[in-house]
Amino acid sequence: MSDYEEIVRPDGGFARISGAQRGVGQVAEMAGAWAQDVDARSRFPREAVAAMREHQLLTCAFPRYRGGYGMTLSEVAAAVRTISNRCAASGMVFALHNTQVFTLLRHAPGPEFDQFLGEMLERQYLLTAAYSEFARGAGVIDDRNGFLDLTKHARMVAYAEYCDAILASARPATLGKSAGQVLAVCRRQNLTLERTSDWDVLGLRGVRAPSFVIRATGSRDLVIPTPYARAFTETVRPVAHTLWAAVCLGIVDAALAKATRFIAAGEAGTVPERRESRLRLSDAEAVRTEFAELVDRAADRYDESVCRSVPEPGSLGSVAESLEVDNLEVMASRFVVDVVGSALTICGVEGYRKNGDFSAERHVRDAHGVALLMNNYRIVTDPV
Template sequence: MTAGPRAAQPVPLDLTDRLTEVAETAERHLAHTDRAAEFPAEALGALRRTGLLGLLVPAEHGGLGGTVRDMVTAAQTLGRTDMSLGMIFAMHCQQTEALVRYADERLRTELLPRIAAGEIYLASVTTEAGKGGHLLSAQAQLGALEGGLAIDRFAPIVTGGAHADGFLLTMRSPGAEATAHEVSLVYAHRDQLDIEASGDWQPMGMRASHSIALKLTGRIPAHHVVGEPGGFHRIAAEVFGPLAHLGWSAVWLGTAAGALSRVLRLLRGPAGRGRFDTGSELLLTRLARSRQRLDAVHALLQQTLRTVESGADLSAPARQLQLNALKITASEECLAAVDDLVTALGLRHGYLKDSPTRLELALRDLRSAPLNYSNDRLHLADGRLALRDQGVSFA
């Protein structure tokens, strides 16, 4: 079953209150989850309680009936407090939308009410050793069983996988003739799998995302294939790619905007007035440059969101270029904006961990953004797309 993009609707009236509860919970545990590289379990609990895990679940299945615009708003808000949490939430929403749009009626009926009730947090399993996060190929193959399918899958990075209730996995379709590009998306519930974690998660930033390696083996019913068998390329083009770039960029913008907001409050507060010369041309110029970068990202995010909302064919070169430009630009400019602020404030409030600005944390977290589906890979794809758009049209 396939549903088209949903028309924009008003933001749920209580979305702000729900987000405030989750952000306040995350704030209380932020220092610990970053220091210990520990998944934000308390904040996930708040996402469950508030119904935000069901933001994109239609109201007829008990969800909030939100839109992609609502997801962008929520991801940006959560990113202001905790970039790891924002990314966890955005990726869950990406998985939810794939089920809403492409799962058959039986699977939708089984899963969507449980997601809406906060019972199912979804993790994405797309990485494989040797191919990284490349979406449109798969090495591990589904096994054909009587009445079901066998999963034997290793993924070197699964964000929040140790805490997930369900998984969406990319797998090569079953059959001896299936190629690496005949990729199917399948759903597996935690109790249908044997899950073996390996390695340790000790990154520079994004420490609370707890993106460990998992070995997943088990058996699923045949109706747990999401979309057409071997047809994941369509889901990637219409849901996975667009929602990843929109959601990630919103989180990165929120993280950088939260950092700038904390800097401005410090500068305008009593402690800042005694320490910083707010008339300094150098300081003012650096603040202006940081704000300019964020305004540019915000403008591109909103324009790309309108393109996705329009229901236009997202496979067209100009629209693919716009989506990729959003991801590349947001990942580079949000990082640069925070780096500008580190330079502007200096050692005490720019570089040290105990500053209320949290610039050190924002810089470490945002350093992952250009690596999260590598910008180098996207530039290569954009070069090929540019060759197909000789008229240099715009989305």
């Protein structure tokens, strides 16, 4: 499924590009074409997701023996960055979906899950998560004769009305509040959603994440056997933070591209030239390079940990690794706001306008949206 194609470079030479790379580029193009409309109408980026399905990118992290592209977390993060450069909401949808994919691939063995993953590949299911609660605690699963009834008052569920399945955290009702949480796969056809809030926010408007009461039924065989606390530490949190940091990089790429064009326009005399702008841009680009290296290292560490059959000192789940994930979370939320702010300063009034070639408005709002979500992530998904 990872066949390569030869393409002609601008210099007349040839380069090889994988089907996944070509698909990511076309998804990004589609996302960019509809980004303004998605943001203005606060609607789900259906065109970008349709392109993900068309190019089989919703299973891009599936190993080759399952029919996927076998993309590593490093490669998925690069794809998230490319898509987010054109539309942060589309990039965030791709990031959230792939967090659930990595979780299933690592923690969901057994024939029932094999069947579900086979359906995912064939039908290109879109996944989301329901980990949050309005109050500290979790949803409840009631096991009756091998079938599960799940009820959950979720604080935020991204694109719930457009997904094919939800991974929901809950506690077995028979074991009481002291029981650990588990993750259950809730198929779209077996659940109902009662919306309890609206989604009228500043940035990432296309993510569509209001509150819901979720009621679902299903098979106990689609409950992930790994305790949620362990899955959260080993996979959910490091993958989510790495991919969300990649969203931050994509937003920054878009903002700095506008700042670069503004400086060129100033030198050409089409907009007022600002003497300090090039120095500011150089500083911002250096910060971006440094942060991108941090994200790459986080993704590489995860990929290495998955390849190890026996945990080693410093592997994911250790205290040291947890602290590094914390550091990535804090740095990403500051990085995206600060660097997009620098791009706005470079463009000045032209960047402050709500329209025009140099407007930074959407990037500023999306930057604060990602920062807010990352700062609150540990609170709303606490697996204890």
